[in-house]
Amino acid sequence: MRLMIAFTTIAAAAAAALALSIFAARASADGLNKSASTGLYWSTAKEEGDLVAKADAAGDSSLLWDDDDENHRDFDAGGFSSLDGMLQWAIGHSDPSKLKEAVKDVQRLSPDELKKRHMEIKELMEKLKMPSDAQLMRIAIDDLKNSSLPSEDRLRALEELSTLVEPIDNANELHKLGGLIIVIKQLNHPEQEVRTASALILGKACQNNPVVQKQVLELDALAKLIKMARSEFVEEAIKALFAVSALIRNNFVGQELFYAEAGELMIQDILSNSSIDIRIQKKSVLLVADLAECQLENGSNPEPLFFHNRFFLRSVVDLLASVDLDLQEKALYAVKNLLQLRTEALVFKEFCGLDAALEKMRQQLQQLVMEENDSEYAKDVETLRGEVERIFIGKLNKDTQFPT
Ligand SMILES: *[C@@H]1O[C@H](CO)[C@@H](O)[C@H](O)[C@H]1NC(C)=O
Ligand SMILES: *[C@@H]1O[C@H](CO)[C@@H](O)[C@H](O)[C@H]1NC(C)=O
Ligand SMILES: *[C@@H]1O[C@H](CO)[C@@H](O)[C@H](O)[C@H]1NC(C)=O
Numbered sequence: 113m114r115l116m117i118a119f120t121t122i123a124a125a126a127a128a129a130l131a132l133s134i135f136a137a138r139a140s141a142d143g144l145n146k147s148a149s150t151g152l153y154w155s156t157a158k159e160e161g162d163l164v165a166k167a168d169a170a171g172d173s174s175l176l177w178d179d180d181d182e183n184h185r186d187f188d189a190g191g192f193s194s195l196d197g198m199l200q201w202a203i204g205h206s207d208p209s210k211l212k213e214a215v216k217d218v219q220r221l222s223p224d225e226l227k228k229r230h231m232e233i234k235e236l237m238e239k240l241k242m243p244s245d246a247q248l249m250r251i252a253i254d255d256l257k258n259s260s261l262p263s264e265d266r267l268r269a270l271e272e273l274s275t276l277v278e279p280i281d282n283a284n285e286l287h288k289l290g291g292l293i294i295v296i297k298q299l300n301h302p303e304q305e306v307r308t309a310s311a312l313i314l315g316k317a318c319q320n321n322p323v324v325q326k327q328v329l330e331l332d333a334l335a336k337l338i339k340m341a342r343s344e345f346v347e348e349a350i351k352a353l354f355a356v357s358a359l360i361r362n363n364f365v366g367q368e369l370f371y372a373e374a375g376e377l378m379i380q381d382i383l384s385n386s387s388i389d390i391r392i393q394k395k396s397v398l399l400v401a402d403l404a405e406c407q408l409e410n411g412s413n414p415e416p417l418f419f420h421n422r423f424f425l426r427s428v429v430d431l432l433a434s435v436d437l438d439l440q441e442k443a444l445y446a447v448k449n450l451l452q453l454r455t456e457a458l459v460f461k462e463f464c465g466l467d468a469a470l471e472k473m474r475q476q477l478q479q480l481v482m483e484e485n486d487s488e489y490a491k492d493v494e495t496l497r498g499e500v501e502r503i504f505i506g507k508l509n510k511d512t513q514f515p516t
């Protein structure tokens with residue numbers, strides 16, 4: 113019973129701490145709701161009935177623990193490693209309306225009072241030991257290893273891991289905890305949602321993280337992710353493309369593997385198929401822009417044949433005629449990078465029809481600006497279009513002066 117009171121206190125303290133940080137960041141109440149829906153849940157399949165379900169149903173963090181010793185033991189062994197971990201935990205377990213109240217309370221405090229309260233909360237949190245992120249990851253990973261775990265629990269464990277791997281230190285721990293292997297295994301799960309959630313975790317863990325990129329590449333996950341990017345399930349394809357992009361971004365080993373696995377064919381098929389979901393096309397064309405940019409930054413590396421494939425180049429240029437301004441902009445950006453590689457300008461002109469496409473786009477953008485429809489955005493895109501046109505003309509002039 114004593115412990116239960118402590119939990120209620122800590123939950124309130126956490127709410128106040130959260131309010132403090134929100135106050136400091138001047139975030140809106142909407143932001144709060146958003147965090148609440150993506151927050152962490154303390155989960156272990158074994159205790160689910162006792163803990164999370166009750167807390168969810170009642171929306172009250174004091175119900176998270178009952179008097180059962182079994183439940184307290186895990187808690188006693190724990191400890192949040194950081195203020196962030198604590199806050200995330202609290203968000204996941206608190207009633208959003210109560211948190212909002214707490215925010216209001218805190219907003220009435222003076223800066224000195226705020227500072228004092230911040231210190232108090234910190235002290236309180238240091239005294240109370242809460243589960244660390246590593247412990248939470250271990251629990252989720254253990255759940256995933258359980259082959260008789262119901263899908264619902266499996267998905268929840270994946271969702272938790274997905275949030276947990278966002279801080280780079282946690283992502284770096286994932287492999288040591290056996291997490292990468294088990295998550296990669298889930299890419300073959302019969303249920304699409306499980307595969308999708310697993311791809312998302314891999315993408316998040318790899319993002320701007322050469323250490324995890326290397327680990328995932330060594331575990332041979334790339335080929336599977338490339339296959340998944342062709343999935344008939346849109347979400348699965350999107351998350352797989354996200355993971356592929358995160359895995360090979362600024363990573364030449366990854367890019368070589370990508371070409372070895374015919375990743376470029378996957379992209380080409382997506383770009384040239386007009387019945388494919390536009391979000392998948394956007395992700396793919398961004399990946400092209402990214403690969404070309406990486407190549408530009410490292411000019412000494414031989415250019416993959418992919419960048420000189422006329423059919424591929426045409427599939428990118430064709431997207432300039434899309435009805436979606438955002439996709440057009442992304443395609444422009446890709447064309448801008450591709451033009452700066454070694455392919456002859458005449459290929460863009462004669463085979464891809466780039467000059468006609470740019471002219472058509474110019475007229476369309478002019479129209480949008482005149483109609484004052486999305487006009488600021490249209491102006492920005494026109495600026496980029498003009499830049500692409502100048503690069504293109506420059507390249508054409510250079511190629512005719514010094515033919516290769
Ligand atoms: C695996 O999950 C099932 C269903 O939730 C549970 O009954 C069982 O205890 C779990 N096994 C382990 C080893 O945790
Ligand atoms: C680009 O090339 C340089 C020198 O060849 C190398 O040091 C650098 O790591 C390369 N960049 C990437 C992203 O591999
Ligand atoms: C184009 O995409 C649709 C939708 O994903 C798919 O059903 C169709 O097979 C694709 N067509 C080709 C030629 O790949």
Ligand SMILES: *[C@@H]1O[C@H](CO)[C@@H](O)[C@H](O)[C@H]1NC(C)=O
Pocket residue numbers: 483485486
């Ligand atoms: C303006 O844009 C909206 C949405 O982008 C579109 O529905 C509407 O038809 C456009 N109006 C004109 C005059 O183009």
